Amino acid sequence: MKNPYRYSFDNKRYQTMNYYLKSKYNCKIAKVPLNAHFTCPNRDGTKSIGGCTFCSSKGSGDSVLGFNENVMEQYEIGLSRMKRKWPDCKGFAYFQSYSNTYAPFSVLKDLYDPFFEKEDVFGICIATRADCIDDEFLEYLDKKSVLKETWIELGLQSIHEDTMDLCNRCHNTKIVYDIIQKIKKTHIKCCVHIMNSLPYESKEKMIETAEWVAHSNCDAIKIHMLHLIQGTQMANDYLKNPFPLLSKEEYIDIVVSQLEILPESMIIERLTGDGIASDLIAPDWTIKKTIVLNDIDKEMVKRNTWQGKYYKKNL
């Protein structure tokens, strides 16, 4: 049990991405979300046609704005918007929508090379599926990662195969584990997404997923509440046959318990989702992100707790 207040300038009891980047580089770094017009093997018929049942037609990139521009234009527009808010910030190219490694190597190289070469790109983050990363691309990215801070983000959501079968993830948890171990042999950093309130999951199951991530060797985690987005299979199922969704209080209780069992060194990239309010079917409380984040802080104070308080190195 270590001193919880070492994340001082961030005024949080967990290590945010902002804290990690600012401590390492002493500047504000802003992520610019991008849509590189990929698809996903879970959508194009290779594995399935419907996609994960919670995923919107925008491929989990609902907040990406520059849908029609080419990807470098999207970056430039996005960065100039960020600079209006933080004039001195540096940009992180965040390939968010769909599976951003789902193409032949030559296509990926042509896409990513200019970003590694561009001076005003500080870092690169590539979101993808664990079953869409091959050794050739990993080797390429490892070499490039000496030039810029380089991350891969993987969608896990839950370690429980019964839940993920229900969600039509179409790859198993072992594949995610194995690719994390491969990434960890390179210089690339790795972040894993998990989602609370998936259909019929108990609090215990959600905690088990966080425990798995705590011991997976990855560098960062994003914790999301399930958003039921208009038009998704899961939202349609919910409208026909509603299943229990976590209340704000239940979500906060679970998130704080998850933070307690994660190692202190792990970066907490996100504790809320980023959906578009007009597309949201439920739950309404997720729209007020700042309130959720503030309430997580308050709950940690009330419980006199912090990230890593109950982390067990050896299970």
Ligand code: SF4
């Ligand atoms: S793997 Fe990602 S992009 Fe593909 S359907 Fe699932 S959440 Fe959407």
